[in-house]
Amino acid sequence: xxxxxxxxxxxxxxxxxxxxxxxxxxxxxxxxxxTGASHADERYGMPPKARxxxxxRALVLGRRLNDQCTALVRQGxxxxxxxxxxxxxxxxxxxxxxxxxxxxFPTYRDVVAIASRGVPPAEALVLLRGDWHSGYDPAxxxxxxxxxxxxxxxxxxxxxxxxxxxxxxxxVVLAMSGDGAxxxxxxxxxxxxxxxxxxxxxxxxQNNGYAISVPLARQTAAPSLAHKAIGYGMPGQRxxxxxxxxxxxxxxxxxERARSGGGPTLVEAHTYRMQAHTNADDDTRYRESEEVQTxxxxxxxxxxxxxxxxxxxxxxAREHELVAxxxxxxxxxxxxxxxxxxxxxxxxxxxxxxxxxxALQEQWELxxxxxxxxxxxxxxxxxxx
Amino acid sequence: xxxxxxxxxAAAAPAVRETMTMAAALNRALADALAxxxxxxxxxxxxxxxxxxxxITDGLRARFGEERCFDTxxxxxxxxxxxxxxAMNGLRPVVEMQFDAFAYPALEQxxxxxxxxxxxxxxxxxxxxxxxxxxxxxxxxxxxxxxxxEAYYAHTPGxxxxxxxxxxxxxxxxxxxxxxxxxxxxxxxxxxxxxxGEVDTSITAxxxxxxxxxxxxxxxxxxxxxxxxxxxxxxxxxxxEGRSVGVVDVRTLxxxxxxxxxxxxxxxxxxxxxAEAPGFASVAAEIAARVGERCFSYLEAPxxxxxxxxxxxxxxxxxxxxxxxxxxILDAIDTLYPDEA
Numbered sequence: 001x002x003x004x005x006x007x008x009x010x011x012x013x014x015x016x017x018x019x020x021x022x023x024x025x026x027x028x029x030x031x032x033x034x035t036g037a038s039h040a041d042e043r044y045g046m047p048p049k050a051r052x053x054x055x056x057r058a059l060v061l062g063r064r065l066n067d068q069c070t071a072l073v074r075q076g077x078x079x080x081x082x083x084x085x086x087x088x089x090x091x092x093x094x095x096x097x098x099x100x101x102x103x104x105f106p107t108y109r110d111v112v113a114i115a116s117r118g119v120p121p122a123e124a125l126v127l128l129r130g131d132w133h134s135g136y137d138p139a140x141x142x143x144x145x146x147x148x149x150x151x152x153x154x155x156x157x158x159x160x161x162x163x164x165x166x167x168x169x170x171x172v173v174l175a176m177s178g179d180g181a182x183x184x185x186x187x188x189x190x191x192x193x194x195x196x197x198x199x200x201x202x203x204x205x206q207n208n209g210y211a212i213s214v215p216l217a218r219q220t221a222a223p224s225l226a227h228k229a230i231g232y233g234m235p236g237q238r239x240x241x242x243x244x245x246x247x248x249x250x251x252x253x254x255x256e257r258a259r260s261g262g263g264p265t266l267v268e269a270h271t272y273r274m275q276a277h278t279n280a281d282d283d284t285r286y287r288e289s290e291e292v293q294t295x296x297x298x299x300x301x302x303x304x305x306x307x308x309x310x311x312x313x314x315x316x317a318r319e320h321e322l323v324a325x326x327x328x329x330x331x332x333x334x335x336x337x338x339x340x341x342x343x344x345x346x347x348x349x350x351x352x353x354x355x356x357x358x359a360l361q362e363q364w365e366l367x368x369x370x371x372x373x374x375x376x377x378x379x380x381x382x383x384x385x
Numbered sequence: 386x387x388x389x390x391x392x393x394x395a396a397a398a399p400a401v402r403e404t405m406t407m408a409a410a411l412n413r414a415l416a417d418a419l420a421x422x423x424x425x426x427x428x429x430x431x432x433x434x435x436x437x438x439x440x441i442t443d444g445l446r447a448r449f450g451e452e453r454c455f456d457t458x459x460x461x462x463x464x465x466x467x468x469x470x471x472a473m474n475g476l477r478p479v480v481e482m483q484f485d486a487f488a489y490p491a492l493e494q495x496x497x498x499x500x501x502x503x504x505x506x507x508x509x510x511x512x513x514x515x516x517x518x519x520x521x522x523x524x525x526x527x528x529x530x531x532x533x534x535e536a537y538y539a540h541t542p543g544x545x546x547x548x549x550x551x552x553x554x555x556x557x558x559x560x561x562x563x564x565x566x567x568x569x570x571x572x573x574x575x576x577x578x579x580x581x582g583e584v585d586t587s588i589t590a591x592x593x594x595x596x597x598x599x600x601x602x603x604x605x606x607x608x609x610x611x612x613x614x615x616x617x618x619x620x621x622x623x624x625x626e627g628r629s630v631g632v633v634d635v636r637t638l639x640x641x642x643x644x645x646x647x648x649x650x651x652x653x654x655x656x657x658x659x660a661e662a663p664g665f666a667s668v669a670a671e672i673a674a675r676v677g678e679r680c681f682s683y684l685e686a687p688x689x690x691x692x693x694x695x696x697x698x699x700x701x702x703x704x705x706x707x708x709x710x711x712x713x714i715l716d717a718i719d720t721l722y723p724d725e726a
Binding site for chain 2: 132133134137138139144145149152154155156157158159160161162163164166167171185186189190192193196347350351352353354357358359360
């Protein structure tokens with residue numbers, strides 16, 4: 001990624017924000033109601049038309065990607081898929097809020113965000129397919145490898161931002177997590193370091209209500225997750241996580257604050273995991289279908305489509321184009337997933353160290369010998385009538 | 386100053402040759418690296434104004450500034466986790482854990498990320514991080530200040546684990562660690578911090594290489610860190626009793642230098658591994674197993690281990706019973722000669 005040298009103030013703001021400025025609103029920021037009608041806000045303006053149309057396109061592609069991946073799991077083409085179905089507005093906004101030289105530190109549920117940032121879906125799915133632990137070059141896309149231990153990546157994000165600040169670069173880092181991760185110690189340490197060193201980080205928590213089966217009430221007794229920000233001395237904000245315009249407005253403000261030297265922000269998006277944790281999960285054991293149904297009415301795609309249609313910005317022809325684009329993407333992904341590349345066993349030994357130590361070379365030779373003997377015995381079996 | 390771009394290194398620090406403590410040698414290594422490579426940053430708890438509780442970072446903040454040597458919040462996972470992100474963004478972080486047992490909060494970051502990022506990204510993102518850990522006992526420290534924690538790190542593929550036993554090696558190995566493309570856990574034997582020796586800063590050392598520090602033809606003692614001077618003293622005492630005992634200083638615990646150790650043991654046919662950590666599932670256990678596998682037909686006697694007991698580290702008034710000492714090593718050597726009993 002290109003680096004963006006800039007001058008950044010060496011010292012934290014001269015006038016620290018008052019405690020009242022750090023608290024989130026009592027209710028999440030919302031620019032769309034549940035019918036998709038726009039809703040004026042005194043502080044957060046509606047993003048411009050072009051940005052909304054770009055966002056809608058990404059939503060359509062993201063929903064199709066989620067549903068295609070779920071189908072690929074059923075077909076045995078993916079080992080596992082933690083779907084973000086219902087959370088696509090958060091996924092898309094995360095990618096759209098960042099500029100070219102910025103960085104995203106995603107989790108395993110953020111495949112749509114990664115793809116929206118430009119990583120080819122097949123590369124984003126390497127971890128979940130089981131070919132390798134990560135499938136893309138992080139520096140090429142400004143996307144860290146997907147983290148599966150929940151909160152460890154938040155510290156990496158903070159360190160990346162700290163280095164950017166020391167190097168005088170204007171990079172902004174988006175540190176992504178879910179609601180369950182806010183109970184981990186690394187979440188606390190990451191927010192504390194970011195605030196103490198006044199770093200250009202936006203912490204973006206997708207609160208989808210559940211950590212696998214455990215509801216939010218078992219994670220925190222705080223009024224909201226965004227209220228935790230004041231404890232670190234950074235602003236917190238809550239936003240409707242199924243409202244793409246509101247997400248863009250809130251994240252844009254946080255990114256701008258970070259880029260202009262204003263330090264970190266904690267943004268909590270209230271959303272809902274419409275499907276089970278993964279294909280291996282059974283969500284009927286811990287939640288009622290009525291609860292899921294109430295969130296169907298808040299579907300982020302439906303609301304955006306209603307907004308754009310009511311403003312006559314989205315024509316039926318454009319909608320057809322987008323569906324065709326999404327189907328082409330899904331078809332391409334199906335082909336990529338059908339094509340099984342031969343996994344190279346030597347790869348196990350190739351990257352552990354920059355230079356392969358003699359003991360690892362010995363172990364590779366052991367495995368290579370096993371492989372050649374099993375090939376030879378397979379060959380001799382074939383020759384036997 | 387705004388610094389830390391990917392510029393070629395500045396001119397090398399002028400070489401010196403003088404007698405100094407291991408603490409001073411480590412301090413000089415950090416200072417020379419900071420001077421030569423502006424990607425190097427040093428941080429941790431109390432490393433700034435105080436210069437570290439062992440004074441290893443003494444004077445670095447004053448000389449190189451707050452951006453190059455700074456105190457962090459008191460949070461070990463945070464220190465190591467942010468070092469990961471800094472290394473991803475082109476810096477070469479050197480972090481200090483205040484004591485062995487206080488590094489455990491960082492273990493998840495070390496095991497799951499520091500060790501694995503290069504492998505995870507197929508080499509696209511290697512992490513040149515040095516994690517300095519004062520370790521081991523023998524200093525009268527209370528609980529949580531004297532652990533020999535090397536096995537936790539050595540067991541983790543992807544980590545390079547180093548421990549010096551002399552001021553010269555402390556300087557040269559720390560410099561090598563800071564130039565290394567992969568993460569290094571650098572274990573500093575705190576009992577030896579104030580031991581003096583000559584240091585020539587022009588001498589370099591290679592990670593992954595053990596060294597024969599005393600030749601011997603009858604028995605090979607294999608040791609690292611604080612146990613090296615103990616092993617040397619035992620070898621000297623055994624010499625007075627007529628046995629020629631050699632000592633190998635392992636220096637890099639992982640990846641392990643089988644060649645040097647194997648050659649030394651094959652030449653004597655008898656081996657004792659000496660280490661302070663509890664012996665069960667330890668680095669000493671691994672060394673004994675490797676020597677057994679590779680030297681079996683050369684051995685005159687089973688490989689012996691002299692290690693700490695399999696108990697939590699002893700309180701100060703009992704640690705002299707816990708730590709391997711010269712007599713315990715000599716007793717182990719005697720068992721290699723059953724016919725003389």
